Amino acid sequence: xxxxxxxxxxxxxxxxxxxxxxxxxxxxxxxxxxxxxxxxxxxxxxxxxxxxxxxxxxxxxxxxxxxxxxxxxxxxxxxxxxxxxxxxxxxxxxxxxxxxxxxxxxxxxxxxxxxxxxxxxxxxxxxxxxxxxxxxxxxxxxxxxxxxxxxxxxxxxxxxxxxxxxxxxxxxxxxxxxxxxxxxxxxxxxxxxxxxxxxxxxxxxxxxxxxxxxxxxxxxxxxxxxxxxxxxxxxxxxxxxxxxxxxxxxxxxxxxxxxxxxxxxxxxxxxxxxxxxxxxxxxxxxxxxxxxxxxxxxxxxxxxxxxxxxxxxxxxxxxxxxxxxxxxxxxxxxxxxxxxxxxxxxxxxxxxxxxxxxxxxxxxxxxxxxxxxxxxxxxxxxxxxxxxxxxxxxxxxxxxxxxxxxxxxxxxxxxxxxxxxxxxxxx
Numbered sequence: 001x002x003x004x005x006x007x008x009x010x011x012x013x014x015x016x017x018x019x020x021x022x023x024x025x026x027x028x029x030x031x032x033x034x035x036x037x038x039x040x041x042x043x044x045x046x047x048x049x050x051x052x053x054x055x056x057x058x059x060x061x062x063x064x065x066x067x068x069x070x071x072x073x074x075x076x077x078x079x080x081x082x083x084x085x086x087x088x089x090x091x092x093x094x095x096x097x098x099x100x101x102x103x104x105x106x107x108x109x110x111x112x113x114x115x116x117x118x119x120x121x122x123x124x125x126x127x128x129x130x131x132x133x134x135x136x137x138x139x140x141x142x143x144x145x146x147x148x149x150x151x152x153x154x155x156x157x158x159x160x161x162x163x164x165x166x167x168x169x170x171x172x173x174x175x176x177x178x179x180x181x182x183x184x185x186x187x188x189x190x191x192x193x194x195x196x197x198x199x200x201x202x203x204x205x206x207x208x209x210x211x212x213x214x215x216x217x218x219x220x221x222x223x224x225x226x227x228x229x230x231x232x233x234x235x236x237x238x239x240x241x242x243x244x245x246x247x248x249x250x251x252x253x254x255x256x257x258x259x260x261x262x263x264x265x266x267x268x269x270x271x272x273x274x275x276x277x278x279x280x281x282x283x284x285x286x287x288x289x290x291x292x293x294x295x296x297x298x299x300x301x302x303x304x305x306x307x308x309x310x311x312x313x314x315x316x317x318x319x320x321x322x323x324x325x326x327x328x329x330x331x332x333x334x335x336x337x338x339x340x341x342x343x344x345x346x347x348x349x350x351x352x353x354x355x356x357x358x359x360x361x362x363x364x365x366x367x368x369x370x371x372x373x374x375x376x377x378x379x380x381x382x383x384x385x386x387x388x389x390x391x392x393x394x395x396x397x398x399x400x401x402x403x404x405x406x407x408x409x410x411x412x413x414x415x416x417x418x419x420x421x422x423x424x425x426x427x
Contacts, residue, residue: 013149013150013153013290014290016143016146016150017150022200023134023137023138023139023201023203024136024147026196027131027134027135027196028135028150030192030195030196031192032157033188033189033191033192034098034188034189035157036157036161036188037181037185037188039278040162040165040185040275041181043162043165043260043274043277043278044174044177044178044260044271044274045178045256045257046256046257046260047260047261047264047274048108048174048175048178049062049114050261051174051175052109053110053111054114056258056384056387056388057385057388058111058384059258059384060257060380060381060383060384060385061380061384062111062115063118063253063380063381063383063384064378064379064384065118065122065380066118066119066121066122066380067122067377067379068377069118069119069120069122069123070122071122071125071370071373071374071377072122072370073122073124073125073126074125074369074370074373075367076126076366077125077126077129077365078129078360078363078364078365078366078367079366080093080126080130081126081129081130081133081366082206082209082210082212082213083210085206085207085210086130086134086137086206087197087200087202087206089126089127089130090130090134090196090197090200091197093123093124093126093130094127094189094192094196096120096123097123097124098121098124098185098189099186100117100120101117101118101120101121102182102183102185102186103182103186104117104120105182106179106182106183106186107179125366125369126366128369129369132365133203133361133365134206135151137203137204137205137206137361138203144353144354148345148349149289149346152285152289152342152346153286153289153290160279160282160283161279162275162279162280166273166276168180168181169271169275170272174271205358205361225363228363228364229367232356232364232368232371237351237355237415238355238356238368240415241348241351241352241355241412242352242371243405244305244348244409244412245348245352246372246375246376247401247402247404247405248344248345248348248405249376250376250397250398251312251316251401251402253376253383254379254394254395254398257380257383258391258395259319261387261391262319262391262392262394262395263327263330265391266391267324267325267326267327268324268325268326273327277330277334280331280335281337282338284334284335284338284342285338285339285342288338288339288342288343289342289346292342292343296343296346301351301409301413302409302410302412302413304344305343305344305347305409306409306410307343308339308340308341309344309403309405309409310406311336311339312341312344312398312399312402313399313402313406314399315340316395316396316398316402317395318333319333319392320395320399321392322392352365356368379397382397383397
């Protein structure tokens with residue numbers, strides 16, 4: 001046992017995981033109940049919609065509706081989180097954001113079903129706000145990068161299970177396999193909601209905000225919102241981080257919705273191979289999170305983030321330029337993309353959390369997400385139209401957005417004052 005502990009302690013990520021306490025432990029230990037089922041079906045969602053009769057344009061409209069719903073719920077997320085508290089907001093909104101749409105997807109018959117499910121699913125921005133604060137507010141701020149890396153590790157573990165999805169698709173029809181995966185995800189989500197609620201408590205700041213708003217109308221919490229917004233927009237480093245986040249959100253939306261259509265429609269990849277590729281990405285990211293994440297520091301963000309965007313630009317340009325029937329060349333691109341995302345995601349998440357005001361973190365977190373989603377919402381429909389003209393055009397747009405993200409990183413490096421993050425981590 002002592003040998004095991006010694007080996008674990010040598011890896012900062014594993015050491016963090018094994019020594020978690022309180023809300024952070026409950027949040028991270030239950031996360032696989034959402035992340036694993038979600039990752040099992042996510043690679044085939046676009047093909048599932050296509051199999052049920054949706055066109056590329058309709059898939060783009062669903063993606064845009066999803067982003068608009070996220071934007072609206074992000075605006076309300078800070079208010080709901082402060083009024084209900086981090087714990088109850090997480091519990092209630094998990095039901096609306098995941099349990100309800102999972103049942104709709106499992107029984108979907110056409111475009112309208114996916115549109116309604118997308119609007120419900122957008123509520124996850126409230127639970128994302130509340131859950132993130134439940135995870136981090138009472139935790140040691142020096143552990144933020146490791147905590148966000150572990151959040152992603154929870155989902156990436158499902159990469160080892162991706163052959164199950166391929167077997168289900170090959171043995172049954174695509175539609176039947178997806179319906180079964182959605183029902184499985186619904187069951188896991190119910191278990192997660194109950195377990196997380198029973199093993200967490202309200203954060204210290206959450207209790208303060210609940211007492212301040214007790215007995216007051218929920219819209220009372222909107223008071224001072226303009227001041228919070230002005231404060232947010234005046235923080236140039238935070239706005240640049242939000243620009244970086246927006247670029248990555250658009251790129252990942254294109255990957256989720258149009259990358260599978262490009263691979264199966266132009267590059268000759270079979271549907272059964274899509275979960276294998278998604279699993280490969282997950283496994284590479286999992287390894288990178290354990291090897292790279294403990295070495296990442298918000299104060300020295302610029303080099304890994306620059307490398308990440310350069311790699312993303314190269315990968316998506318390659319996808320656009322690949323000739324028909326060259327699907328095997330996708331494999332090195334998947335590995336490179338996983339490397340890039342494993343650097344970008346924990347860094348921009350940590351920078352966002354550290355650069356926000358501590359006392360107004362819930363509202364500023366919600367407003368910052370709403371701002372990102374306002375920028376990204378049109379791109380679902382835009383990519384749908386681009387895909388209609390040429391299946392590779394969404395990848396070309398992603399390459400251009402990677403270069404824009406690289407430019408934002410350069411501006412952020414110029415404006416960056418490391419000691420401010422040192423002070424934030426010490427709070």
